[in-house]
Amino acid sequence: MKLWGGRFEKNTSQLVDAFQNSIRFDWRMYKQDIRGSVAHARMLGDKGIIPREDARLIIDGLLEILEDIESGKIEFKEEAEDIHMNIESLLIQKIGDAGKKLHTGRSRNDQVALDFRMYLKDEMDEIIHLIRKLCGLLLKKAEENLDIIIAGYTHMQKAQPITLGHHIMAYFHMFCRDMERFCDCYKRTDIMPLGSGALAGTTYDLDREMVARELNFESISENSMDAVSDRDFAIEFISCCSIIMMHLSRFCEELVLWNSHEFGYIEMDDSMATGSSIMPQKKNPDVAELIRGKTGRVYGDLMTILTILKALPMAYNKDMQEDKEAAFDAADTVKGCINVFIPMFDTIVYNKERIAEKLKEGFLNATDAADYLVGKGVAFRDAHEVVGNMVNYCIKNKKTLEDLSLKEFKTFNSSFEADVYQYIKMENCVIRRSTIGGPSPERVLEDIEKGKRYLGLL
Numbered sequence: 247m248k249l250w251g252g253r254f255e256k257n258t259s260q261l262v263d264a265f266q267n268s269i270r271f272d273w274r275m276y277k278q279d280i281r282g283s284v285a286h287a288r289m290l291g292d293k294g295i296i297p298r299e300d301a302r303l304i305i306d307g308l309l310e311i312l313e314d315i316e317s318g319k320i321e322f323k324e325e326a327e328d329i330h331m332n333i334e335s336l337l338i339q340k341i342g343d344a345g346k347k348l349h350t351g352r353s354r355n356d357q358v359a360l361d362f363r364m365y366l367k368d369e370m371d372e373i374i375h376l377i378r379k380l381c382g383l384l385l386k387k388a389e390e391n392l393d394i395i396i397a398g399y400t401h402m403q404k405a406q407p408i409t410l411g412h413h414i415m416a417y418f419h420m421f422c423r424d425m426e427r428f429c430d431c432y433k434r435t436d437i438m439p440l441g442s443g444a445l446a447g448t449t450y451d452l453d454r455e456m457v458a459r460e461l462n463f464e465s466i467s468e469n470s471m472d473a474v475s476d477r478d479f480a481i482e483f484i485s486c487c488s489i490i491m492m493h494l495s496r497f498c499e500e501l502v503l504w505n506s507h508e509f510g511y512i513e514m515d516d517s518m519a520t521g522s523s524i525m526p527q528k529k530n531p532d533v534a535e536l537i538r539g540k541t542g543r544v545y546g547d548l549m550t551i552l553t554i555l556k557a558l559p560m561a562y563n564k565d566m567q568e569d570k571e572a573a574f575d576a577a578d579t580v581k582g583c584i585n586v587f588i589p590m591f592d593t594i595v596y597n598k599e600r601i602a603e604k605l606k607e608g609f610l611n612a613t614d615a616a617d618y619l620v621g622k623g624v625a626f627r628d629a630h631e632v633v634g635n636m637v638n639y640c641i642k643n644k645k646t647l648e649d650l651s652l653k654e655f656k657t658f659n660s661s662f663e664a665d666v667y668q669y670i671k672m673e674n675c676v677i678r679r680s681t682i683g684g685p686s687p688e689r690v691l692e693d694i695e696k697g698k699r700y701l702g703l704l
């Protein structure tokens with residue numbers, strides 16, 4: 247029954263089979279496993295390590311098995327442990343003795359490293375594509391909301407006026423870096439380990455370069471022990487997943503706040519929100535909350551894989567079988583979250599009146615009032631003190647800075663003139679913030695144009 251049964255006198259206990267099998271999750275790598283085996287068999291045939299006719303039979307058999315799996319004809323078996331031995335057993339059943347030659351010069355240790363790398367490369371292609379789509383949407387939304395002035399915060403306290411476009415572009419930059427991180431991780435995953443055997447290479451004259459070419463790998467691994475025991479690429483992959491989840495969770499947290507009655511800046515589309523089973527008035531931002539929550543799950547995946555690998559001696563150890571579920575879960579979660587974030591964000595309606603109304607509170611133009619005095623020759627530190635006193639006065643008298651009469655202004659500093667009202671208007675505060683990277687619509691538009699070029703949209 248077992249492909250490795252020769253040295254055993256007893257069958258494996260069912261308890262052990264149920265415990266140690268990985269087919270219940272690694273079946274997901276069936277495509278990669280078959281592609282890898284096809285390339286290996288072709289190379290064995292070309293090099294004359296096995297007869298060409300056998301290689302042909304193996305390849306045809308594997309391709310039939312692929313079809314059978316995809317049309318739902320195959321039931322994988324726990325007794326066959328994992329995807330690698332399930333497929334090998336199916337092949338032997340299908341084509342007989344020739345199938346027994348497939349595993350020549352190969353171990354499951356280099357085979358699983360190959361499949362896992364191929365699987366994560368495919369996942370990264372998909373994730374990079376999704377992030378691109380998200381970044382494109384952010385550029386569009388930033389442009390649409392280029393000159394909507396909104397309060398910027400530090401310490402969750404109103405700080406200075408910014409633009410909605412500027413705020414959205416902040417996230418654009420985070421997600422671009424996330425995309426680059428996945429591209430970097432891809433490079434280190436794009437290394438072909440087959441030919442490393444169990445740990446010590448093989449005695450056959452394998453053409454590793456040929457296998458790498460057929461499987462679209464950039465290079466081949468250079469140390470057989472490293473190749474079978476390295477899971478850095480998976481750790482790095484889940485780190486990239488964790489970082490993008492962290493960014494998504496920050497964005498979602500802000501959307502939850504903005505959607506609250508207290509802020510009232512945005513309204514989620516009905517199709518993107520949920521209700522309460524008891525409170526009839528509720529419309530909850532569940533999607534954003536759930537993405538925020540799932541971030542914790544991906545961090546858990548990262549801790550899982552780091553802890554599995556910690557202090558593992560060379561080379562392959564069965565512990566490493568536990569690496570896959572963490573990586574699969576992180577990939578599924580990231581893809582799922584970006585996929586639903588896109589329509590959720592796309593359909594948000596901004597409550598422009600409320601956003602404008604809220605600008606009046608919180609002295610967002612206090613820094614500008616101080617800057618005004620600097621323009622009149624007052625040292626910044628003194629100007630800061632003066633405006634601090636004015637703010638204190640306004641709080642006590644329930645006024646905003648622009649509510650003060652010129653006479654009141656002058657009691658704080660004689661340099662104030664009538665032009666101060668124009669100077670501290672929110673629009674002007676934003677327009678003047680035109681340092682490179684600043685929130686002025688003109689600067690943000692430049693950033694958006696650059697972003698479009700970066701994404702190849704221009």
Ligand code: ARG
Pocket residue numbers: 268272327328354355358562564566567568
């Ligand atoms: N299912 C195993 C894994 O996921 C495949 C490699 C098994 N190798 C071994 N020597 N038991 O890691």
